[in-house]
Amino acid sequence: MAGETIAIIGAGLAGLAAGVYAQMNGYRAHIFEHHSQPGGVAATWRRGAYTIEGGIHFLMGHRPGNPMYDLYRQLGTAAPGSVVNMEDYGRFVDETSGRIITLSSDLDRLGADLKAFSPADAGAIEDLVACGKAMRGPELWSLGMGDPPELSPWWGQIKQLWALRRVFRFYGGKFGRPVVEFSKSFHDRWLQQVVNNLFMPEVPVWFVGMLLGLLADRQMGLLVEGSHGFVQPIVHKFKSLGGQISYNATVEEIVVEDAAAAGVRLADGAVHRSDVVISAADGHSTIFKLLGGHYADAKTKARFRDWRLVRPFVMLSFGVAREFPGEPHFTAFLLKEPLQVGRQTIGGLGLRIFNYTDRFAPAGKSVIQASFESEWDHWNALQNRDRSAYDAEKARCAQEVLRRLDARFPGIASQVEVTDVATPYTTWRYTRNWQGAYEGWLPTARQIMTPVTRTLPGLRSFVMAGQWVMPGGGVPPCLVSGKQAIQILCKWHRKSFVTG
Ligand SMILES: Cc1cc2nc3c(=O)[nH]c(=O)nc-3n(C[C@H](O)[C@H](O)[C@H](O)COP(=O)(O)OP(=O)(O)OC[C@H]3O[C@@H](n4cnc5c(N)ncnc54)[C@H](O)[C@@H]3O)c2cc1C
Known part of the structure; x- marks a missing residue:
């Protein structure tokens, strides 16, 4: 069969997801991981009698009724009891003034609590709450979990816009601006800080609305066993489907023959040949080191020169x-x-x-x-x-x-x-994430809306996955990107893509 074997670089969430879907679709996948553990930035480690969580703060879409949950189920990581629902978003404290606010998942209550601090900001607070309410429900997530740019024709994009019509207005105007600009109108300086730090100040307002919508839908949860408890079942699923993982296996070069990826060369010199290579590793080193910069077109170079990174x-x-x-x-x-x-x-x-x-x-x-x-x-x-x-x-x-x-x-x-x-x-x-950018590209209003292609011009049999092709990263987008990598392969090889 054409494209039968796949070398996947990186056992982060994207690489693991690509591995699971590869095995489901009849490919033979071998993941090469730099570290001694799977998970990438979704990491948990031991220190004496304690377990240190280095990754995932909250899991979005942890209950049935949301397409993210279906994705977790397909990947084998949706065990009952593994997540505690977040009853609130957390607390904000100003040590100087002593002011404290807990952000409720009841959006009416949240609005009332914020307004109690600053009645003068009622208008902006009501906008934020309206945006959160509009973002409730699973439809938006069905769209986010769709096809990669390579498989999404213009009529598909029109269809997406049509499906978004209920919330369309929340993606533009004041809701499409960065939170830090939206919050400038706040009279209360502390409340302004609270709003800026609901996520990152550069994200568009609709992004915060989306988090509030998930919170209100009881679709934000805390992992009982941390990232480890989320990652291990995916590893288990991958292996039980026949996949192979090598740890402490840093890829130094992607082998290219006749303008097609043909395998990987590891730091110890070993070469593993494959029909296809998927890089689910750091984007900068993939493009400029493992591929020597030979397939970076002007657009890609501009992205790595001009785009902003998540602050480490x-x-x-x-x-x-x-x-x-x-x-x-x-x-x-x-x-x-x-x-x-x-x-x-x-x-x-x-x-x-x-x-x-x-x-x-x-x-x-x-x-x-x-x-x-x-x-x-x-x-x-x-x-x-x-x-x-x-x-x-x-x-x-x-x-x-x-x-x-x-x-x-x-x-x-x-x-x-x-x-x-x-x-x-x-x-x-x-x-190996470039400059310690633990989620890749900063999800600014512009960057998060810019599709990044998973393939590179002039290079066949090569696909990228993970947070460097999904601006802003995050658990569901990175898992989806692994799935999309296999959708692309199935399209190349004229196979129907299956999820089980
Ligand atoms: C502290 C923290 C909190 C977060 N909180 C949340 C949250 O609450 N909710 C949410 O949705 N998301 C959260 N995220 C983001 C989310 O966890 C990440 O976006 C996602 O896990 C990234 O997955 P990835 O597979 O794309 O990349 P990575 O995790 O970076 O995986 C890439 C893998 O490739 C390996 N690799 C790199 N180079 C090589 C090489 N040359 N050879 C072999 N292997 C290589 C790396 O070792 C790594 O294992 C958080 C991230 C962090 C760090």
Whole structure:
């Protein structure tokens, strides 16, 4: 059969999904993974008696009735009891003024709570809530899970627009603008910060509306066993369908013969030949290193030169001998005492408390995790120059953050049993994502709406998947991109695509 064997680069979510659908469709897939574990950025690791979550915050579409759930089911990762529904989005705290707000999944209540803080902002708050309500329901997600650009003819795009007519107005005008611009009209400065940080300030307003819609539909959940519990069933499904994975197998080159991908060469020199290659790895190294930049057209080069990347972050996890009953799973703090890291002043911290599950810490203990955005250059330069300076900076950040947490949770500093600090450099080291961009391209209003093709001009038998072809990344889009890679192959090989 033409195109029978596939080499897949990367065992992140996209590579694993491509592997499962490849096996379902009669191909023989072999995944080559740089790290010793599957999952890519959807990573979980052990530190002593504690489990540290390095990835997925919330799972979208975790219940039946949404096409995302169908995708998880096809991939074998929709076990009952594996997800706790998010009853609220989290809490925002301004340490200076003492103001606190919990963002309810009841959108009317959310609107009322926000308006109670600032009646003068009622108009903008009502817009946000209206957008969230409009984005409820599964139809939008059916569209997002459709065909890749290569398989979507112009009439398909018209059909999509028609199906979107109910919410069409929410994709343009004020709702199509970046949140950070929309929020400029807010009179209340703190509320403005809250709105900006509902996700990333650069995303369009409709994106935040979409998250609110999912929350209201009870389609946002927390993973009981973390990313590990989500990834392992997909690995299991892939292997049970006959797929093969090699770990610690870094691909150094994509072998090209007669303008067609013909296999991969690993760092140890071994060459694995295949009929097709799918790269579900970092986009920059795939195009400019593994393929030597030979197939980068002007559009691709411009994207890597001009597009903005997701800002990398530092994640500080503490295993502590205490519990946090009643604390929300997520709190965003606007700090009274900002933190200086490199050239940056860090004004806020995100805080995850894993108190919704007993799988992360022994009884009576907990994992608490703070994070902040931080520059790639700072950490990369430190690491390259002097490993001990890099380690010292990690330790200093941990201490500074802990001191601020101690003011919030008195005594915590003396209850710490385990400290784990992951920097942008850590993200690169374990996943090879360019400049530590853990979700690839920043989902700005423009970038998120720009389709990125999965194939490269002049190169046959090669497809890309993952967050570097799905601007903004995210669990469902990356899984879908793996599925789409196999849809493209089936089209090439004139086969019907199947999902079971
Ligand atoms: C902290 C964090 C929180 C997140 N929260 C959410 C969330 O709440 N909800 C949500 O939907 N999404 C979330 N995401 C985003 C989502 O997890 C990612 O977008 C998605 O998992 C990316 O999958 P991927 O397969 O495209 O890429 P990756 O996970 O980067 O996988 C690529 C794989 O390729 C391997 N690789 C790279 N180069 C090579 C090479 N040369 N040879 C062999 N292997 C190679 C890497 O080691 C890696 O395993 C979060 C991400 C992070 C980091």
